[in-house]
Amino acid sequence: MTSTTLVTLLAAVVAYVLKVLLDFHSAVRSIRNHPGTRTVIDALSPIGMMVVTPIPVLAHGNQRSWKYKHAEYAELGYDILSSVAAFPRVNTDIFVADAAVIKEITTNRSRFPKPVDIYKVISFFGDNIVGTEGDEWKRFRKIIAPSFSERNNRLVWDGTVKIMNDLFEAVWGSKEEVTVDNSTDLTIPIALFIIGVAGFGRSMSWTDDVNPSSDHTMPFKDALHIASSGVFAKAATPNWLLNLAPTEHLREVKTAYPELHQYMTEMVQARRTAEKKVEQHDLFTSLLDANEDEDDGQAKLADSELLGNIFIFLLAGHETTAHTLCFTFGLLALYQEQQEKLYQQIRSVIPEGRIPSALILGRSVFYETLRLFPPVAGVPKTVAEDTALVTADSFGNKVTVPVLQGTSLVLNIAALHYNPRYWDDPHAFKPERFHGDWPRDAFLPFSGGARSCLGRRWFFETEGIAIMTMLVSRYKIEVKEEAEFAGETFAERKERVLRSKRGVTTTPVRMPLVFKRR
Ligand code: HEM
Numbered sequence: 164m165t166s167t168t169l170v171t172l173l174a175a176v177v178a179y180v181l182k183v184l185l186d187f188h189s190a191v192r193s194i195r196n197h198p199g200t201r202t203v204i205d206a207l208s209p210i211g212m213m214v215v216t217p218i219p220v221l222a223h224g225n226q227r228s229w230k231y232k233h234a235e236y237a238e239l240g241y242d243i244l245s246s247v248a249a250f251p252r253v254n255t256d257i258f259v260a261d262a263a264v265i266k267e268i269t270t271n272r273s274r275f276p277k278p279v280d281i282y283k284v285i286s287f288f289g290d291n292i293v294g295t296e297g298d299e300w301k302r303f304r305k306i307i308a309p310s311f312s313e314r315n316n317r318l319v320w321d322g323t324v325k326i327m328n329d330l331f332e333a334v335w336g337s338k339e340e341v342t343v344d345n346s347t348d349l350t351i352p353i354a355l356f357i358i359g360v361a362g363f364g365r366s367m368s369w370t371d372d373v374n375p376s377s378d379h380t381m382p383f384k385d386a387l388h389i390a391s392s393g394v395f396a397k398a399a400t401p402n403w404l405l406n407l408a409p410t411e412h413l414r415e416v417k418t419a420y421p422e423l424h425q426y427m428t429e430m431v432q433a434r435r436t437a438e439k440k441v442e443q444h445d446l447f448t449s450l451l452d453a454n455e456d457e458d459d460g461q462a463k464l465a466d467s468e469l470l471g472n473i474f475i476f477l478l479a480g481h482e483t484t485a486h487t488l489c490f491t492f493g494l495l496a497l498y499q500e501q502q503e504k505l506y507q508q509i510r511s512v513i514p515e516g517r518i519p520s521a522l523i524l525g526r527s528v529f530y531e532t533l534r535l536f537p538p539v540a541g542v543p544k545t546v547a548e549d550t551a552l553v554t555a556d557s558f559g560n561k562v563t564v565p566v567l568q569g570t571s572l573v574l575n576i577a578a579l580h581y582n583p584r585y586w587d588d589p590h591a592f593k594p595e596r597f598h599g600d601w602p603r604d605a606f607l608p609f610s611g612g613a614r615s616c617l618g619r620r621w622f623f624e625t626e627g628i629a630i631m632t633m634l635v636s637r638y639k640i641e642v643k644e645e646a647e648f649a650g651e652t653f654a655e656r657k658e659r660v661l662r663s664k665r666g667v668t669t670t671p672v673r674m675p676l677v678f679k680r681r
Pocket residue numbers: 292293304362475476477479480481483484487537538539542543608609610613614615616617618619622623
């Protein structure tokens with residue numbers, strides 16, 4: 164290398180570093196040096212998302228919000244924190260745990276739209292309601308929202324009752340005690356079968372559908388589950404590596420997507436060519452029906468958009484539900500007095516042996532679980548025009564944080580749910596806090612505003628209540644006794660059983676439970 168090239172190269176490096184430093188400085192100034200982290204790697208960039216634990220100076224860490232919850236906000240004295248980073252580009256992320264500010268953000272879609280680019284990973288079957296903004300989103304929401312109807316709700320309820328009865332009769336049978344070493348192994352199939360029947364109009368059961376039909380290499384239920392849980396693996400793995408499929412998991416992920424695509428296409432075809440239409444109210448059928456325009460018979464959605472949205476029902480509704488159920492069972496096992504109260508309430512409402520009917524019952528147990536373990540611990544937004552967020556410091560003084568167009572925002576649901584300003588003794592499990600009045604704007608497991616969860620009431624709350632009532636009325640849930648943990652204190656046991664990590668959604672690490680027949 165000649166010395167001139169070397170000098171040119173060096174000059175370019177120096178110029179780059181200077182530019183980054185200047186940009187960084189002006190980014191910090193633009194938010195008036197609002198407290199938070201200053202790191203090399205941007206937390207919300209693809210590399211930043213791969214760094215798990217916080218590394219001082221270098222990386223914010225993708226588990227940070229879940230790990231510290233509200234602690235950092237309390238320490239620094241603000242419910243808004245900043246994170247300025249230099250790489251891959253100078254970027255400012257603003258994390259919000261102030262309920263009023265979050266409300267302002269969720270209720271003004273034009274000023275704080277979704278960052279659709281980071282949702283590309285969920286759009287490989289086609290554009291969909293979760294991954295779009297503006298008019299495109301509006302069009303999707305208008306067609307999709309009516310699918311969550313009273314009739315679909317009936318199907319959710321009946322389907323859940325049948326699936327739970329099957330579990331008790333065909334799988335658990337006459338066993339007095341059932342031990343499940345990792346309770347997601349129980350809650351994942353439950354949630355999957357429900358989304359199968361009420362989402363896709365396909366009954367699956369505990370025993371059948373293990374062998375794929377002749378033109379498939381994977382059973383429908385496996386394709387459904389792996390395509391949903393493998394979303395990050397699929398997004399993070401380059402295609403050439405996925406094709407090589409070096410691990411068993413990647414091999415399954417590689418197979419699951421084309422398989423699910425084929426299943427969904429067949430289902431659309433079968434419904435379209437059916438001689439006479441059977442009346443069905445699963446989400447899939449309702450969406451197909453809504454898609455046909457009454458006037459001219461023209462489809463409102465392109466086929467890829469149809470599949471994209473159907474896949475979203477699965478993605479949005481499967482793991483969120485399964486993990487929430489798992490945490491609920493774990494909490495009830497740890498807090499026996501709460502479980503007993505719930506059991507007594509269930510018994511007082513439902514005569515023994517009958518199917519549960521009171522929907523409101525136990526809702527507070529689910530809400531408290533969702534407060535403590537929000538499946539979606541951070542909701543991303545962006546800033547469409549220069550604006551400002553107004554919060555208060557811990558002394559109650561007004562603090563204005565200017566935010567420029569293009570800033571990334573994160574609604575930090577974990578920090579909001581553990582914010583002592585809204586929740587007394589926030590780490591404690593107290594379902595009673597949801598009786599009577601509670602701070603609604605500080606409870607956002609389903610996000611808020613126009614883009615909040617469509618599956619909340621008619622789908623999730625219905626299946627959740629049905630599952631919990633049926634299970635608790637027949638079985639007592641306990642933590643599995645294991646010799647190696649014999650001497651632990653309640654606090655240690657609680658810590659161990661409820662340990663969680665961030666995956667596609669907040670995930671239990673290992674929850675060993677025993678279900679004892681009452
Ligand atoms: C415990 C259960 C659930 C939780 C915690 C949950 C949470 C959420 C959250 C946080 C969002 C906003 C996501 C974002 O802004 O990126 C969302 C949206 C959505 N959820 Fe749920 N969800 C649950 C169950 C379900 C179920 C069972 C379904 C359907 C079967 C469903 C369908 C949807 C849909 C379609 C959207 C998109 C709404 C829009 O963008 O207009 N969810 N959910």
